[in-house]
Amino acid sequence: MTTTLPFRDLQLDAHGRLVLTDLQGAEHVGVSPVRAHPISAPDEGVSLVGVHGHELAWIPRLSGLPDAPRQLLEAELSAREFHPTLLRLISVNTFATPSTWRVETDRGEVDFVLKSEEDIRRLDEGRLLITSTHGVQLQVPDRWALDKQSKRLLERFL
Known part of the structure; x- marks a missing residue:
C-alpha cells in the first residue's frame, strides 16, 4: 500500500x-x-x-x-506532550479536596494538589487522567494494575 x-x-x-x-x-x-x-x-x-x-x-x-x-x-x-505515568500513590494529606498527593511517577516522586474529584477523568478500560492544580496531567494506564495501597487511596476519590 x-x-x-x-x-x-x-x-x-x-x-x-x-x-x-x-x-x-x-x-x-x-x-x-x-x-x-x-x-x-x-x-x-x-x-x-x-x-x-x-x-x-x-x-x-x-x-x-x-x-x-x-x-x-x-x-x-x-x-x-508531558504526561507522566502515575506508578504508585504514596499518600494523601486528606480525603477531602483540595488535597495534596504524594505519588511516584515514571519520572520520580512528586507532590501535587488535586483541586476536586472532577480533576480525575475516567477514560476507557480503567485508564485515568489526573490533572493537578498546575495543569500537569498524570496518566494512569490501568488503575486495576496499581498496588493495593494505591488502589485503596484512589478509590476514596472516585
Missing part, C-alpha cells in the same frame, strides 16, 4: 525547528505538530500548524507515514 504524503519534505533545521516543504514546494519554518485526539486516539489525526496558527498539512494516521517523518514527528510530539 502506497501512502500519499500531505507534504514534500519534513526536517529539522540547524536551530532545531521543524521545517515543512508543502506540496507546492514552499518551505514553512517553525511548524508545530498537534494531535487532534491526544488521549483517545493518539495515532489518528495530526495537524501540522504554521507559526501563524494555520494548518499546513493534515496527517490522518501517524503510523501511515514512512519511518523518517513519522519518527521525527513522534519525537517532536513527545517533547511537547
Whole structure:
C-alpha cells in the first residue's frame, strides 16, 4: 500500500525547528505538530500548524507515514506532550479536596494538589487522567494494575 504524503519534505533545521516543504514546494519554518485526539486516539489525526496558527498539512494516521517523518514527528510530539505515568500513590494529606498527593511517577516522586474529584477523568478500560492544580496531567494506564495501597487511596476519590 502506497501512502500519499500531505507534504514534500519534513526536517529539522540547524536551530532545531521543524521545517515543512508543502506540496507546492514552499518551505514553512517553525511548524508545530498537534494531535487532534491526544488521549483517545493518539495515532489518528495530526495537524501540522504554521507559526501563524494555520494548518499546513493534515496527517490522518501517524503510523501511515514512512519511518523518517513519522519518527521525527513522534519525537517532536513527545517533547511537547508531558504526561507522566502515575506508578504508585504514596499518600494523601486528606480525603477531602483540595488535597495534596504524594505519588511516584515514571519520572520520580512528586507532590501535587488535586483541586476536586472532577480533576480525575475516567477514560476507557480503567485508564485515568489526573490533572493537578498546575495543569500537569498524570496518566494512569490501568488503575486495576496499581498496588493495593494505591488502589485503596484512589478509590476514596472516585
